[in-house]
Amino acid sequence: MTGHSNAEVPSPEELKAMSREELVALGTRLDGVELVEYGERFEPGSPADKRAERSVAKWFLLATLGALLFIVAFIWWPQGYRPPNDPNQWKYSLYTPILGVTMGLAIGGLGLGVVAMAKRIFPHEVAVQERHRGMSEEVDRRTLAAEVADAGHRSGLVKRRGMIKGTLFLAGGGLATMAAVPIIGGMISNPWAKAAGAPLWVTLWAPTVMPDGTVRKVRLANVDGTPVRPQDMAAGGMMTVFPGVPGGAKAADSPVLLFRFRADTPIMVRTGQENFSYGDFYAYSKICTHVGCPASLYEQQTGRLLCPCHQSQFDLHDGARPVFGPATRPLPQLPIELDNEGFFVAGSDFHEAVGPGFWENGKFPAWSSHPQGSQS
Amino acid sequence: MTTPGPARKRRRIGRGSKAFRRITGGLALLFGLLTVGFAYAALSPTPQTAQASSVDPAQIAAGEQLYNNSCITCHGQNLQGVTDRGPSLIGVGQAAAYFQLSTGRMPAQENQAQMPRRPAWFNPEQIDQLSAFIQANGGGPQVPEGDLTNDAQLALGGELYRLNCASCHNFTGEGGALSQGKYAPNLHEATNSQVYAAMLSGPENMPKFVDSQLTPTEKKAIISFIKYNGNAISPGGLPLGGFGPAPEGLVAFLVGMGAIVALMLWMGSRA
Numbered sequence: 001m002t003g004h005s006n007a008e009v010p011s012p013e014e015l016k017a018m019s020r021e022e023l024v025a026l027g028t029r030l031d032g033v034e035l036v037e038y039g040e041r042f043e044p045g046s047p048a049d050k051r052a053e054r055s056v057a058k059w060f061l062l063a064t065l066g067a068l069l070f071i072v073a074f075i076w077w078p079q080g081y082r083p084p085n086d087p088n089q090w091k092y093s094l095y096t097p098i099l100g101v102t103m104g105l106a107i108g109g110l111g112l113g114v115v116a117m118a119k120r121i122f123p124h125e126v127a128v129q130e131r132h133r134g135m136s137e138e139v140d141r142r143t144l145a146a147e148v149a150d151a152g153h154r155s156g157l158v159k160r161r162g163m164i165k166g167t168l169f170l171a172g173g174g175l176a177t178m179a180a181v182p183i184i185g186g187m188i189s190n191p192w193a194k195a196a197g198a199p200l201w202v203t204l205w206a207p208t209v210m211p212d213g214t215v216r217k218v219r220l221a222n223v224d225g226t227p228v229r230p231q232d233m234a235a236g237g238m239m240t241v242f243p244g245v246p247g248g249a250k251a252a253d254s255p256v257l258l259f260r261f262r263a264d265t266p267i268m269v270r271t272g273q274e275n276f277s278y279g280d281f282y283a284y285s286k287i288c289t290h291v292g293c294p295a296s297l298y299e300q301q302t303g304r305l306l307c308p309c310h311q312s313q314f315d316l317h318d319g320a321r322p323v324f325g326p327a328t329r330p331l332p333q334l335p336i337e338l339d340n341e342g343f344f345v346a347g348s349d350f351h352e353a354v355g356p357g358f359w360e361n362g363k364f365p366a367w368s369s370h371p372q373g374s375q376s
Numbered sequence: 377m378t379t380p381g382p383a384r385k386r387r388r389i390g391r392g393s394k395a396f397r398r399i400t401g402g403l404a405l406l407f408g409l410l411t412v413g414f415a416y417a418a419l420s421p422t423p424q425t426a427q428a429s430s431v432d433p434a435q436i437a438a439g440e441q442l443y444n445n446s447c448i449t450c451h452g453q454n455l456q457g458v459t460d461r462g463p464s465l466i467g468v469g470q471a472a473a474y475f476q477l478s479t480g481r482m483p484a485q486e487n488q489a490q491m492p493r494r495p496a497w498f499n500p501e502q503i504d505q506l507s508a509f510i511q512a513n514g515g516g517p518q519v520p521e522g523d524l525t526n527d528a529q530l531a532l533g534g535e536l537y538r539l540n541c542a543s544c545h546n547f548t549g550e551g552g553a554l555s556q557g558k559y560a561p562n563l564h565e566a567t568n569s570q571v572y573a574a575m576l577s578g579p580e581n582m583p584k585f586v587d588s589q590l591t592p593t594e595k596k597a598i599i600s601f602i603k604y605n606g607n608a609i610s611p612g613g614l615p616l617g618g619f620g621p622a623p624e625g626l627v628a629f630l631v632g633m634g635a636i637v638a639l640m641l642w643m644g645s646r647a
Contacts, residue, residue, distance in 0.1 A: 083604075084604050084605070084607040084608035084609070085527075085604060085607060089607070089608070089609055090609055092611065093609035093610065093611045095611070096611055096612060096613070097612075097613045100613070115642075115643050119643075223535070223539055231588060232586075232588045232589050233586065233588070233589055234578075234584045234586040234588075234589075235584070236578045236583060236584040237578070237583050237584045237585065237586065237589060238583035239589060240539055240540070294543065296543040297543050297544050297554060297560075298544075298581075298583050299554055299555065299558065299581035300578060300581055300582065300583045300584070301580060301581045302555070302581065304554075304555050306554060306555055308543060308552075313555055324555070
C-alpha cells in the first residue's frame with residue numbers, strides 16, 4: 001500500500017472536513033489510480049436509466065420466482081418412487097430436474113442480476129493505475145524477517161522446547177507414513193511366496209486332489225450353480241460359466257465363456273491345445289488379457305469376441321488370438337471334457353495366467369496354430 | 377326253433393361267457409386308454425403353439441410362391457443357400473423367418489455389414505405364409521403364442537439380461553457398436569415376439585439361446601425386464617441416448633464449457 005503514490009495523507013481534522021467526492025479522489029490518488037473518466041452511466045430519471053433499472057430487477061424477480069418454486073416443489077411435489085410401469089412415473093422422474101431447474105433459476109438469476117447491475121447501473125469509469133515495481137521494499141523485507149526470527153527465539157523454539165519439536169516431527173512423520181502405506185504396502189507382500197501355486201497362476205478351475213488320492217475335477221456351472229451339459233446349447237450359442245464350487249460365481253479370475261461353434265466352421269487350434277475342446281465346444285477365459293474387462297461381445301458368425309473397454313478383438317476361430325486393439329496375448333483356453341454323469345468339467349486349470357499381463361507372464365507368447373484335426 | 381335262439385343268445389352274452397369277457401375286456405381297455413390319454417393331455421405341459429402351427433397345405437403353398445418370388449435368388453431353389461449371397465434356411469425354423477421378415481431385415485435391399493431394421497415388406501398374413509413354408513422345410517424353433525412377458529420374475533430377468541444380453545445391447549437396451557460396421561440394435565423398437573424370436577434363432581451375429589439354455593420362463597422374464605427398462609423415464613433428465621458416460625461427458629464438456637465461456641465473455645464485455 002505504501003510507497004506507490006506520492007499523495008500526502010491528510011490529518012484527521014482535514015479528513016473530517018472533506019466532502020464525499022474529495023474522499024473518492026483522495027482514495028484513488030493514494031492507490032496510485034487516476035480516473036480519466038468517471039460518472040453516472042445514465043442521466044438519473046431518464047428513460048434509459050429506468051430501462052436499465054428494470055432490466056436488473058427482472059433478473060432478481062426471476063431469482064425470487066425460482067426460489068419460491070423450489071420451496072413449493074421441495075415440500076409438495078409427489079416425489080415418491082414410482083416403477084416404470086406406473087402411469088404416474090413422470091411425477092417421480094421430474095422431481096430431480098424440477099429441483100435442479102428451480103435452484104438454477106434462484107442462484108443464476110441472482111448472479112446474472114448482480115452482473116447486469118455492474119454493467120448497466122454502476123458508474124462508468126476509465127481508470128489508469130501504475131503497476132507495482134518488482135519485489136517489496138528492502139526495509140519491508142528485512143523487518144518482516146526479523147519479526148519471524150524474533151518470535152522463534154522468544155518462544156524458545158530455536159534453542160529449547162525439544163519436546164514440542166520432537167512430537168511435531170513424530171506427528172509429521174506419522175502423516176507421511178500414512179500417505180505412503182497404500183502406495184508402498186502393495187509391494188511388500190511377495191506374490192510368488194507359493195511359487196507355482198501363487199494366486200496369479202491358479203484359479204478355482206484347478207482340480208482338487210482328495211485325501212485318498214483321487215482327483216476331483218471342477219464342473220462348469222451356470223451362475224446359479226447348476227452344472228452344464230452339452231445338450232444345453234445349440235450351435236451358435238454362447239454361455240457364461242463359472243467354477244462349480246462354492247463362491248465360483250464370485251471369483252474375479254474364473255468366469256469362462258463356453259462356445260458351441262457350428263459344425264461346418266473351419267477352426268484353427270493353438271499348437272499344444274489340440275485336446276482342449278470337446279467336439280464343437282470351446283471354453284475361453286472371459287477376462288480380457290489387456291486390463292481385465294469382461295470381453296463378452298460375441299459375433300457368432302465372424303467368431304470375433306470384442307472387449308467393450310478398449311476395443312480389443314479376439315478371433316475365436318483361431319485360438320482366441322488377439323487380432324485388433326491393445327490386447328497382445330490370446331485368451332487362455334480352458335481344457336474341457338465330460339465327467340461320467342455327462343456334465344462338463346475342466347480337465348485342468350488354465351495353462352497360462354488369466355487376465356492382464358504382469359512381468360513374469362510375458363507380453364507376446366509364442367504363437368502357432370493349425371486347422372483342427374490336422375497335426376501341424 | 378324258438379327256444380334255442382333266446383337261450384343261445386342269453387348264453388352268448390351271459391356273465392361267464394366268452395363273448396361277454398371279450399366285450400367287457402375291450403371296453404375296459406378302451407376306458408383305460410382314454411383315461412391315460414386324457415390324463416397325459418391334462419398333465420403334460422401345454423405345447424408351445426406357434427403362429428405357424430395352425431397351417432394348412434394351402435398356406436405352405438402360398439408361402440412357397442412368395443419364396444420363389446422374393447427369396448430364391450439368395451437362399452436358393454431348395455433353401456440350401458447361395459454362396460456369398462445368403463445362408464441356408466433349412467432348419468432355421470419359424471422363429472428366424474418371423475424375426476427377419478417382421479423386422480423388415482428381409483428381403484434385403486443390398487448386401488452390407490448388417491441388415492438394418494425397416495418397415496416390414498410383407499404383411500402379417502404373408503409373413504405367416506412364408507414362415508409356414510420355412511417351418512415345413514426342416515422344422516426348427518418356433519415362437520410361442522400368447523403373453524410373452526413374466527413380470528413376476530422381473531429381478532431374475534434383469535440378472536439374466538445383464539449376464540447374457542447387456543454386453544452388446546447395453547444396460548439400457550439401447551444397443552451398441554460391434555466390429556466393422558456391425559452393431560447390436562436397439563431393443564425398444566422390437567416387439568415381444570421379435571425379441572423372443574431373436575433369442576431362439578440368433579439372427580446374424582447374435583448368439584443362439586435355445587430353451588435348454590434359457591427356459592421359456594427365463595426368456596419371458598428377460599422380455600419383461602427389457603420392456604420395464606424401455607418404459608423408464610430417466611430421473612436424471614435427458615438420457616442422451618442411454619449410451620452412458622462417454623456421450624454424457626462429451627455433452628457436459630462441449631455444452632457446459634461453451635456456456636461458461638460465453639458467460640465469461642458476456643461478463644467481461646463492455647456495457
